[in-house]
Amino acid sequence: MLSYRKFAYVYDELMEDMPYPEWLRFARTAWEKYDMPKSVVDLGCGTGAITIPLINAGFEMTGIDLSGDMLAVARQKMESSPNGARLFKSGSVRWVQQDMRSWEVPEPVDSVISFCDCLNYLLEEEDITAVFNRTYAGLKPGGSFLFDVHHPNTLRRYDEEQPFVWDEKSISYIWTCDFDSLRCEIEHHLSIFAQEKEGPLYRRFEETHVQRAYEPEWLRSELLRAGFHEVYCYADFSWREADEKTERLFFVALK
Template identity: 35%
Template sequence: MKNAYNTSAYGSFAYVYDMFMDNIDYEEWADYITDHLKKYGIEDGLVLELGCGTGTMTGLLADRGYDMIGVDNSGEMLAEAMEKRMESGQDILYLQQDMQEFELYGTVRAIVSVCDSLNYITEREELLQVFRLVNNYLDPEGLFLFDMNTIHKYRDILGDTTIAENRDEGSFIWDNSYDPENGLNIYELAVFLPREDGLYEKAEEVHCQKAYSQEEIEELIREAGMELLEVYDAYTGRPAADDSERLFFIAREKGKAK
């Protein structure tokens, strides 16, 4: 059963998402992902991004020679992604689908998911279902590369904090509350978007993410039928550690369920 929080779609925030995420070095992340894809012999071919959002990473991987598919459940985020596609002239297929139920016409060489998109899956069995779908749609020995926020980040850094930012293009207030018993981090988000009459329009959203331990994620990878290859402190190349805020996992398809 899905929880009652808005865990699948960004509404008004979609229009200012890229602006407020400009602290992320997407180019560096794309290079990191590409290096690991090539390390395992995937230099081209079909690659799927799960939870692609506004398509920034999808577009960067397309620039690096991959035939990209982007899946996201938010129509607002995908509208931004398709606008970028039009501006760049890239040949990217975008699909509005729930990660827990995504469908493709065939298999792909690799599946990637970044920016803690998978932390939005707040039930263990639902995350296992996503991993099983990933395994099902990977080519033989295809790769699954993804990042997830850690318990340390939610508990010790984000939990019970307020993040606010004010710019000419818009403002937001982001209240966090972390429930250690259930491992859930609730984001109460208020977005203020300027109107032509000089006033601001307020929109409110509530999001929820789940903190999974590294051990839980590794167990789910194995249960889904994949082989865990590597785990890193995300986008640094350093080994995973207790103070890692985000982990980067690499898993490989090793057979389909009968």
């Protein structure tokens, strides 16, 4: 399991172009279609980029992440946002450091979400199965589990298209990959150059992130085996049926 360290403090800057509004829109549409929740757990919440807008929209949120550094950034962002301190004190949000394979909250919730390919960081099939089983147990009857993962072909494309370079004034990176085709597992190597808050100097640090992709039919079968009675798989933030050209698989599983 990945535990972000220094990366947590430059994460938002590196991820500023990620389609967070699209993830939020997908969740909203799914909830309108199946059942609008009141209480929601965000597994792998990171720095709260999805959790915080949902808090501000009135949902009772629990943000769960393995990284204490990521959660520290999320808390800082929450408390500095409009009404953030008041919402935190009111119990509308909880930040919890837990492993998603064994997460738990005091009472079952209406919905669980896990976006931005969090489940791809689980490197063994039994890890995925553990999350599915734990999530099923943590949901109320009729609850929903929404998540997205990279399609296996997406990791293959990363390997074919590397290296990647990103260069901005305050932060840059060089990103290379090693791909294990038998396991459909990719190791991302990032050399990150972040400008110090004061002065022209940059500090360099290295990050290694490993992800594995799983076949959509296997994921569907494991969700059903965990107890979910309806499982749907969609393509790339849309409601189209997923196929081999899909980059991100979006699952909706109903208890």
